[in-house]
Amino acid sequence: MKKCLVNIVFILVGLFCYSQTASVLPKSYSAGGVSVSQKGDWQGFDNPALLAVRERCGLSLVYENRFAMKELSTQQLSLSLPTPLINIGVAVSRFGYSSYNEKLAGISFARTFDELFSMGVQFNYYTVAFSRSLGSKGVVVPQIGLLSEVTPDFCLGLNVFNPMHQQLKYQEIVKDLPCLFTIGMQYRMAESFRWLLQFDKEMSSRLIVRSGFEYYPTKSIVVKLGGYGAPLTPTLGCGVMVGGFVFDVNFERHPVLGITSVGALRYNF
Amino acid sequence: MRRVLFVMFFVHVLCCGIVLAQDKPENTAAVIERIYEQMTSDGETDVDLTTLEDDLNYFARNPININNTNKEELGRLQFLSDKQIENLLYYLYRQKRMQTIYELQLVDGFDMFLIRNLLPFIYLGDMGEKRGKRLSFSKLMKEGKSELCLRSERTLEKKSGYENTEDNAEAEAAGKRYLGGSEYLSLKYSFRYKDKIDVGLIAETDAGEQFWGNYHKGFDFYSGYLQLANFGKLKALVLGNFRANFGMGLVIHPELNFGKSTDIMNVLPRNTGLRKSSSVDEYNFLRGTGVTLRFGKAEVSGFYSYRFIDGDSTGNTFSSFKTDGLHRTLSDLNSKNTISMQVFGGNVNYRFSNANLGITVTDTRLGRDLEPELKPYNVFYFRGNHQLAAGVNYRFKWNKFTFFGEEATQSVGGYALLNGFTVSPVSTVSLVALYRLYSKRYDVLLSNAFAEGSKVNNEEGFYLGLEVHPVKRWKITGYMDVYSFPWLRYLVSRPSNGYDAMLEADFMLNKKVEMLWRLRYEQKEKNQTGPETTDFTDDYAKASLRYKLVFSPNERCVLKSTIETNSASGRDHELAFGFLFSQEMSCSFRRLPLSFDVRYELFDAVNYENRIYSYERDILYAYSVPMLYGRGSRWYLNCRWQALKNVSLWLKVAETLYADRSEVGDGLEKIEGNHKTDVRALVRFRF
Numbered sequence: 021m022k023k024c025l026v027n028i029v030f031i032l033v034g035l036f037c038y039s040q041t042a043s044v045l046p047k048s049y050s051a052g053g054v055s056v057s058q059k060g061d062w063q064g065f066d067n068p069a070l071l072a073v074r075e076r077c078g079l080s081l082v083y084e085n086r087f088a089m090k091e092l093s094t095q096q097l098s099l100s101l102p103t104p105l106i107n108i109g110v111a112v113s114r115f116g117y118s119s120y121n122e123k124l125a126g127i128s129f130a131r132t133f134d135e136l137f138s139m140g141v142q143f144n145y146y147t148v149a150f151s152r153s154l155g156s157k158g159v160v161v162p163q164i165g166l167l168s169e170v171t172p173d174f175c176l177g178l179n180v181f182n183p184m185h186q187q188l189k190y191q192e193i194v195k196d197l198p199c200l201f202t203i204g205m206q207y208r209m210a211e212s213f214r215w216l217l218q219f220d221k222e223m224s225s226r227l228i229v230r231s232g233f234e235y236y237p238t239k240s241i242v243v244k245l246g247g248y249g250a251p252l253t254p255t256l257g258c259g260v261m262v263g264g265f266v267f268d269v270n271f272e273r274h275p276v277l278g279i280t281s282v283g284a285l286r287y288n289f
Numbered sequence: 290m291r292r293v294l295f296v297m298f299f300v301h302v303l304c305c306g307i308v309l310a311q312d313k314p315e316n317t318a319a320v321i322e323r324i325y326e327q328m329t330s331d332g333e334t335d336v337d338l339t340t341l342e343d344d345l346n347y348f349a350r351n352p353i354n355i356n357n358t359n360k361e362e363l364g365r366l367q368f369l370s371d372k373q374i375e376n377l378l379y380y381l382y383r384q385k386r387m388q389t390i391y392e393l394q395l396v397d398g399f400d401m402f403l404i405r406n407l408l409p410f411i412y413l414g415d416m417g418e419k420r421g422k423r424l425s426f427s428k429l430m431k432e433g434k435s436e437l438c439l440r441s442e443r444t445l446e447k448k449s450g451y452e453n454t455e456d457n458a459e460a461e462a463a464g465k466r467y468l469g470g471s472e473y474l475s476l477k478y479s480f481r482y483k484d485k486i487d488v489g490l491i492a493e494t495d496a497g498e499q500f501w502g503n504y505h506k507g508f509d510f511y512s513g514y515l516q517l518a519n520f521g522k523l524k525a526l527v528l529g530n531f532r533a534n535f536g537m538g539l540v541i542h543p544e545l546n547f548g549k550s551t552d553i554m555n556v557l558p559r560n561t562g563l564r565k566s567s568s569v570d571e572y573n574f575l576r577g578t579g580v581t582l583r584f585g586k587a588e589v590s591g592f593y594s595y596r597f598i599d600g601d602s603t604g605n606t607f608s609s610f611k612t613d614g615l616h617r618t619l620s621d622l623n624s625k626n627t628i629s630m631q632v633f634g635g636n637v638n639y640r641f642s643n644a645n646l647g648i649t650v651t652d653t654r655l656g657r658d659l660e661p662e663l664k665p666y667n668v669f670y671f672r673g674n675h676q677l678a679a680g681v682n683y684r685f686k687w688n689k690f691t692f693f694g695e696e697a698t699q700s701v702g703g704y705a706l707l708n709g710f711t712v713s714p715v716s717t718v719s720l721v722a723l724y725r726l727y728s729k730r731y732d733v734l735l736s737n738a739f740a741e742g743s744k745v746n747n748e749e750g751f752y753l754g755l756e757v758h759p760v761k762r763w764k765i766t767g768y769m770d771v772y773s774f775p776w777l778r779y780l781v782s783r784p785s786n787g788y789d790a791m792l793e794a795d796f797m798l799n800k801k802v803e804m805l806w807r808l809r810y811e812q813k814e815k816n817q818t819g820p821e822t823t824d825f826t827d828d829y830a831k832a833s834l835r836y837k838l839v840f841s842p843n844e845r846c847v848l849k850s851t852i853e854t855n856s857a858s859g860r861d862h863e864l865a866f867g868f869l870f871s872q873e874m875s876c877s878f879r880r881l882p883l884s885f886d887v888r889y890e891l892f893d894a895v896n897y898e899n900r901i902y903s904y905e906r907d908i909l910y911a912y913s914v915p916m917l918y919g920r921g922s923r924w925y926l927n928c929r930w931q932a933l934k935n936v937s938l939w940l941k942v943a944e945t946l947y948a949d950r951s952e953v954g955d956g957l958e959k960i961e962g963n964h965k966t967d968v969r970a971l972v973r974f975r976f
Contacts, residue, residue, distance in 0.1 A: 136801075
């Protein structure tokens with residue numbers, strides 16, 4: 021019964037979370053889920069160009085719990101390593117439970133050109149374990165990202181996941197991987213206030229518009245408020261910086277399925 | 290004052306950039322791209338810019354001395370409107386000469402957007418600079434430049450028209466297989482001596498056409514031209530393939546027709562007279578000879594053309610022209626060059642101090658009678674084999690107004706009127722108004738004028754365009770066109786009407802950042818398209834919005850992000866939406882003579898009515914605006930490499946991947962699979 025329920029919820033997740041067709045990609049802890057233009061904050065499988073502007077090594081752990089069901093949770097670990105020539109990042113993610121799970125591992129390379137323009141490429145290996153009897157199957161999925169600092173206060177980010185429409189084929193099973201085009205911007209309206217906007221278009225799904233605001237009452241605290249999709253899914257979160265550690269938490273409430281929470285712990289060396 | 294200082298600073302920065310990048314083909318490509326995008330704001334207009342590109346490439350290498358120029362020379366920079374040329378010449382007349390390039394922004398109607406297009410093609414020289422000494426053969430050989438271009442392209446996937454069958458000969462005879470290979474091949478040679486002598490030879494074989502076989506030997510299309518210009522009283526002499534640009538297009542097809550573009554002030558074609566045809570377009574040209582002579586303020590032109598065109602003839606009649614120039618199957622070959630077309634024509638143009646008056650006459654004779662199958666919508670179309678058309682065109686200035694127009698008629702009856710004016714009440718505002726009335730009996734074979742429909746007949750309309758520079762860095766353009774069709778049209782079974790409107794805002798934050806917003810709306814009547822086609826009409830509307838951000842972090846790199854969305858009522862009035870997201874990057878290298886453009890775009894336009902057009906940079910003399918509909922993505926890579934001083938190479942690879950189909954195209958063009966990849970290459974030798 022429980023597995024049946026989990027499967028139903030899994031299908032519903034697939035239906036409602038348009039741009040998150042690959043559940044293995046954890047949701048962003050940014051306001052409204054806008055992550056493509058978050059300068060200085062690389063989140064594993066988001067825009068790889070964001071890695072280019074990182075100046076320090078960083079380690080990040082993200083845990084997402086969808087609709088308060090541990091079977092629908094996603095865990096992610098990522099490590100960023102800046103070098104004088106090129107910045108390198110490694111990330112792994114896992115979604116699912118013992119009978120069905122998806123894993124994604126990626127290595128990313130990014131570089132800044134002329135301080136105003138950054139570019140990154142990421143090679144991901146996506147595997148699905150269908151069941152003990154069927155075994156697992158994997159495929160390489162590329163990802164490309166750009167980040168433009170159009171003005172000191174305005175950043176434009178772009179990310180394309182799976183540009184060549186890779187599919188996972190195993191025996192009779194053909195699983196479409198999301199071909200996702202994301203474009204977004206970050207506008208610093210004041211020193212302590214930012215507006216974020218993002219458009220997600222997955223090939224076979226409806227367009228999702230995301231937007232959010234970040235408010236920094238002090239330099240070490242950030243409050244995030246946003247929303248996305250139609251019907252609107254509101255998001256609320258905050259972040260605290262203590263020493264080299266940054267702790268972020270974000271909640272969103274789906275009108276039918278309930279609350280999803282995302283927590284992240286990051287450390288910058 | 291601050292505005293002037295800003296503009297001067299901007300022009301200075303721009304000039305520095307241009308000086309660094311002088312004679313770089315990317316400049317010409319960028320200008321061509323901007324003009325093409327302006328001209329095809331709806332994407333559906335098929336425009337051939339070969340001659341314009343030829344001219345711009347020439348002027349990029351031999352820039353115009355702005356202190357020693359004239360109306361004709363400036364007129365070849367076709368993105369300049371007549372009004373802008375007049376304003377520039379008036380400024381030069383008043384100031385005697387331009388001291389610095391920064392003065393351009395003091396000319397009425399010259400904004401940053403226009404100056405940016407103009408700078409690669411001009412320089413400031415002496416007023417008394419001699420325009421040319423006596424021509425000698427040795428000088429001709431020494432200073433003339435030759436250019437040889439070889440171009441090839443093919444689709445990597447195999448189309449069904451190239452599949453081998455059990456009996457290829459039988460399949461070819463039955464029209465179930467193309468006669469030739471899948472490669473496109475063209476060869477283009479040209480020799481140019483300044484703007485005086487222009488000679489060229491062109492040969493082309495389209496993909497699927499037989500190059501050497503049982504049915505055909507050699508290239509499918511040959512073209513050649515000789516153009517002499519500005520030899521005393523001889524203004525122009527053309528021999529071979531040419532085009533005649535007289536009037537507003539009511540009598541004869543102009544070379545370049547901006548029409549309903551976002552370049553509001555360039556609404557009507559330029560009266561450039563007789564010009565060579567260097568394009569590989571196999572339909573829109575004349576073949577024969579023509580001459581234009583100057584007599585004081587008068588210019589007299591005469592031309593004669595005799596050529597064969599394609600048509601599906603039966604006995605001594607044919608029902609329609611075949612204009613695509615493709616001869617890939619046996620039935621295509623059977624309709625090749627089946628109808629002779631003979632055109633006599635002439636034009637007299639007289640220039641007054643503030644006005645211009647011209648008369649154009651053409652006499653067209655076909656080798657067979659044109660007899661389209663009789664349908665209610667085409668009862669007034671031209672039938673027969675002889676057509677005489679004549680038109681009077683004028684242009685005059687009064688105060689801040691410029692009035693222009695053309696009135697034409699043809700031998701079998703019918704008339705066409707096109708009249709309008711432009712006015713700039715203040716330097717920041719320009720307005721154009723245009724009224725057209727084409728009777729249903731007017732159907733001139735060679736005409737192509739401002740119109741909503743594909744033919745110049747059966748239409749009445751009023752067009753109003755506006756260009757405003759409200760504050761610095763901003764330009765707002767918009768137009769509205771309201772039209773009606775007094776008689777039936779193809780797939781519109783009653784007299785109908787409609788309108789369309791466009792509003793565009795251009796914003797140039799600084800030399801690095803530029804943005805564009807474009808909103809279009811159109812509504813027109815069409816037959817209902819439900820499960821069954823009916824003769825009842827309904828209103829169909831389409832709205833589209835485009836946002837484009839151009840960011841140049843440095844002079845060697847340009848990033849373009851585009852978002853476009855549209856909504857259109859399709860079958861049974863079901864409203865559907867279309868989306869396009871695109872990112873492009875154009876880069877050149879400091880030490881390598883290599884430049885490239887790369888773009889990735891994702892589209893979701895399930896219905897045909899939501900189709901989206903997106904201009905792509907291409908190899909030299911090729912233009913591509915692919916129509917995207919369905920669900921999928923497209924990418925392309927376009928490279929240019931200056932291999933040696935006189936040798937340049939272009940290569941373009943473009944692939945469209947569909948997510949909603951397992952085969953692409955239909956008929957003989959069908960490809961099994963969900964992707965289509967095109968490769969094009971061109972090599973150019975200059976000597």
